[in-house]
Amino acid sequence: MAAHTPSGTSYVRAQAVAPLPPPLVESGAIGWLRTALFSGPLNIVLTILSGALIVLIVPPLLNFLIFDATWSGADREACLARPDRPVVGACWAFIRERLGYFIYGFYPIAERWRVDAFFVLLTIGIIWLLAPTARRRTLGAIYFFVVMPVLACVLLLGWPAIGLPEVSTTQWGGMLVTVVVSGVGIVFSLPIGIVLALGRRSRMPLVKLFSVIFIEFVRGVPLVTVLFMASVMLPLFVPEQWSPDKLLRALVGVALFASAYMAEVVRAGLQAIPRGQYEGAMAVGLSYWRMMGLIILPQALRVTIPNIVNSYIALFKDTTLVFIVGIFDFLRTIEAARVDPKWATPVTSTTGYAFAAIVYFICCYLMSRYARDMEARLTTTHRR
Amino acid sequence: MDQPTSPPRLRPAKLKTDVAIDIIGMHKWFGDFHVLRDINLRVMGGERIVICGPSGSGKSTMIRCINRLEEHQRGRILIDGMELTGDLRRIDEIRREVGMVFQHFNLFPHLTVLENLTLAPIWVRKMPKKDADDIAMHFLRRVKIPEQAHKYPGQLSGGQQQRVAIARALCMNPKIMLFDEPTSALDPEMVKEVLETMVQLAEDGMTMLVVTHEMGFARQVANRVVFMDEGQIVEVNTPEEFFAHPQHERTKLFLSQILQ
Ligand SMILES: Nc1ncnc2c1ncn2[C@@H]1O[C@H](COP(=O)(O)OP(=O)(O)OP(=O)(O)O)[C@@H](O)[C@H]1O
Ligand SMILES: [Mg+2]
Numbered sequence: 001m002a003a004h005t006p007s008g009t010s011y012v013r014a015q016a017v018a019p020l021p022p023p024l025v026e027s028g029a030i031g032w033l034r035t036a037l038f039s040g041p042l043n044i045v046l047t048i049l050s051g052a053l054i055v056l057i058v059p060p061l062l063n064f065l066i067f068d069a070t071w072s073g074a075d076r077e078a079c080l081a082r083p084d085r086p087v088v089g090a091c092w093a094f095i096r097e098r099l100g101y102f103i104y105g106f107y108p109i110a111e112r113w114r115v116d117a118f119f120v121l122l123t124i125g126i127i128w129l130l131a132p133t134a135r136r137r138t139l140g141a142i143y144f145f146v147v148m149p150v151l152a153c154v155l156l157l158g159w160p161a162i163g164l165p166e167v168s169t170t171q172w173g174g175m176l177v178t179v180v181v182s183g184v185g186i187v188f189s190l191p192i193g194i195v196l197a198l199g200r201r202s203r204m205p206l207v208k209l210f211s212v213i214f215i216e217f218v219r220g221v222p223l224v225t226v227l228f229m230a231s232v233m234l235p236l237f238v239p240e241q242w243s244p245d246k247l248l249r250a251l252v253g254v255a256l257f258a259s260a261y262m263a264e265v266v267r268a269g270l271q272a273i274p275r276g277q278y279e280g281a282m283a284v285g286l287s288y289w290r291m292m293g294l295i296i297l298p299q300a301l302r303v304t305i306p307n308i309v310n311s312y313i314a315l316f317k318d319t320t321l322v323f324i325v326g327i328f329d330f331l332r333t334i335e336a337a338r339v340d341p342k343w344a345t346p347v348t349s350t351t352g353y354a355f356a357a358i359v360y361f362i363c364c365y366l367m368s369r370y371a372r373d374m375e376a377r378l379t380t381t382h383r384r
Numbered sequence: 385m386d387q388p389t390s391p392p393r394l395r396p397a398k399l400k401t402d403v404a405i406d407i408i409g410m411h412k413w414f415g416d417f418h419v420l421r422d423i424n425l426r427v428m429g430g431e432r433i434v435i436c437g438p439s440g441s442g443k444s445t446m447i448r449c450i451n452r453l454e455e456h457q458r459g460r461i462l463i464d465g466m467e468l469t470g471d472l473r474r475i476d477e478i479r480r481e482v483g484m485v486f487q488h489f490n491l492f493p494h495l496t497v498l499e500n501l502t503l504a505p506i507w508v509r510k511m512p513k514k515d516a517d518d519i520a521m522h523f524l525r526r527v528k529i530p531e532q533a534h535k536y537p538g539q540l541s542g543g544q545q546q547r548v549a550i551a552r553a554l555c556m557n558p559k560i561m562l563f564d565e566p567t568s569a570l571d572p573e574m575v576k577e578v579l580e581t582m583v584q585l586a587e588d589g590m591t592m593l594v595v596t597h598e599m600g601f602a603r604q605v606a607n608r609v610v611f612m613d614e615g616q617i618v619e620v621n622t623p624e625e626f627f628a629h630p631q632h633e634r635t636k637l638f639l640s641q642i643l644q
Contacts, residue, residue: 279453280490284504284556285479294503299494 064089065354072096079345090351094343101337102355105173105328111165114155115176121148121155122179130370132377145187156180169247173328175359177247181254181319181329186312188255193262198292200267211263218260223321226257231325250322258315265311269304270296302378309371313364331356397481397559399429401465404560404591405450410459412445419445421615423459429559432592434602434623437612438638443595446612447562450593451482464559480508483553487565489545491537497524497548498533501555509556516555523551527581543574547581554585561585563594597642603627611635 037047068089070079079091095102104112125148128140156176158166172180199211218226230253231246273296281291301308323332337343338352405427412420419442427433435443448454449461452468452475461468463478492500501520505511511519524530527547529540537545546566553561563582567575579601586592586605596602602609602623609626611619611634619626619635627643630636 276486276488276490277492279484279486280492282453283451283479283482283484283486283490284552285476285508286504287476287508290507294507295492299492302494 063087064350076343076345076348079343079347081346088345088347090354091343091345091347092351094337094345094348094351095355097343098333098337098340101174102330102333103175105176105333106171107167107173107176108165108171111158111167114158114164114167118152118155118176119179121151122183132374169245172247174333175330177322177327178316178319178330180247181251181322181327182312182316184251185254185258185315185319189258189262189311189315190308192255192259193266194297196259196263197266197270200263201270215260215263218257219264223254223257223318224324227253227321227325229253230256246325247327250325250327254315254319254322257318258311261311261314262308265304265307266300268307269300272303273300305371305375305378309367313367316363316367317360330359397557399464399559399591402429403427403462404429404431404464405593406460406462407446407450408460408462410449410456410461412442412449412454412456412458419615420449420456423617425610425617425620427560427591427593429591430589431607432586432590432605433594433608433610434606435593435595435610435612436597436599436602436638436642437618441612442615443612444564447484447564447593447595450560450562451479451484453484476508480556481558482560482562483556483558484562485546485549485553485564485566487569489537489542489549489569491545491549491552493537496534496536497529497540500537500548501552504552504556519555520551523554524548526554526584527551528577541574542570543577546570546574546578550578550581550585560591560593563592563596565595565597567596567598599627599643611638613638 038044066089068087070088070091070093073079073091073093074097078093079088081088100109100112104115107115125140125144128134129137129144134140154162154164156167156172157169158164160166196211196215199207200215202208202211227250231249234249234252277295277299278291281295286294320329320331322329323335328336334352334356338349403426405425407423407425410420410423411418423446425433435447437443445454449456450463450468455470456468464481466474466478468474468478491497492503495503498517498520501523502511502513502516505516505519506513509516521530521533524533527550529544529547532540532544532548537548540548550566566582567578570578575598579598582592582594582601583605592605594601594606606623608620609623610617611626611630611632613634619630619632621631626635627639630639
């Protein structure tokens, strides 16, 4: 700071300052490069490092997955290295041949159209419920939560009376099982989680105690344990003649497990809602459930969407653990197929896992992408 | 949207009895802390009461007891002849008859202004949506912001939000309105528009309990001013007497501080 003079105007500039040079190009490709990639020493180093990493990884990956890959063939011969073809990439022929198994498991081939029909029904439901421009969403919700599950049960399990032979769930497998298990987990965990979260905040001691014990107990054990308990302990409680089947037991286990986590996610959202919202709702005369359903939960869930989807993605990947209780989910079918002698080659396993990785990545990426779009939509339309 | 004639006014709902609110020997504790001590206050239908007092004296707590946002532990509170007890249905019934306006508005940010107003009439009064919309628009015109109906609360100024909050309470057609420092979170230039709305409401004959430090409002509108300190009602008087000849030392001290 300049010394302060009593006259008080020494800080006023007497001469005009020369204009600054125009700013560097900040728009266009070069401008973008400059601001985004080369804006400082650290940034430059990072850019170079990432560039090197990309050069190191991407070409070999593309070579393996695409350029050196085998696209067709009847058995392992097609994917073996030969003198005229020393480098072999992914054995997509294997995936192509076993694709039916990966999707349907042991579902009888003649009945597989029923699984396809189920996938179509499910897709309609998902689009109806989630597409931003969808109309009549209440009807969509009824379809998704009531009509579709009933149709799906009839289709997948069969109903001899209307000419659909029964298919035991032991024959289900592959993507079908992964979709059913994670679908049931996703659909049930949110409502049960909400009820548990509300229970945990309840003033009724018994309700609160039950919620806390349930949540903490389930969160305190790994999913594998829950699955084991569901498949070993559930039969102890449910009458013998009902004999809940293996898949159903796993479904219950996954749903309960996911609910406990969802409860904590929802609780965090509830805590973000200021007390004034409760008071405003009570003061206009809303009952507890209306207050929760119309005022508190819509806001709490909205701020929780990223975490909810996070749980869903984790759940989707966790469903691979059902193989522990002998259920052939998508990953398990790949596991089983990759050791098939008919396709035994050095690249079979890698190809199988690459395929699994790509499928899981696409599913999870779509979920997180949708969640981000929805978040953006909500923040623009419901600006606070 | 300016209209030459002021929009029609709805008469406030009629009380069943002459006494709107009767608080008899009411005590309240927060844990060990005795917040309200032996509160006695009878508010007649159509009366406007202004409550003032130093911070922490229990003003908010007292009016929040009237619609059961807080529970009192001893004594009785009767709203239009109905006693407030733990009975949930009774509490709901009383909350339908008593509107409340908060310092921080407490509007629902995820709903539009119109939805904020129609929510309770539709879900609590079971009014058809069309009628609820009509009533909501009526009150929005009355608080002079019909053009904001389809915005979200976050897009309005503080003064506009508070007027929406007043309209929201009025849509339930309450017999009694409680105000807890409705202007103290507002910028000075917005205080006036909210006070005008409240004066208008008073002119329509609404029974009002207003916690406020706006002494001009008290002079203009109040039938009685209640002064509270340390959880007790120290003095109740007409505004003229209250300001000209305060009876108690504490009242004098408070007035000298607030009117300096
Ligand atoms: N939920 C609560 N739990 C415990 N103490 C509380 C609670 N709410 C208020 N109090 C205490 O009760 C006393 C009265 O509070 P109250 O909010 O009624 O005061 P007030 O007169 O409205 O003050 P102000 O003018 O600051 O709003 C204060 O000492 C406050 O700390
Ligand atoms: Mg207060």
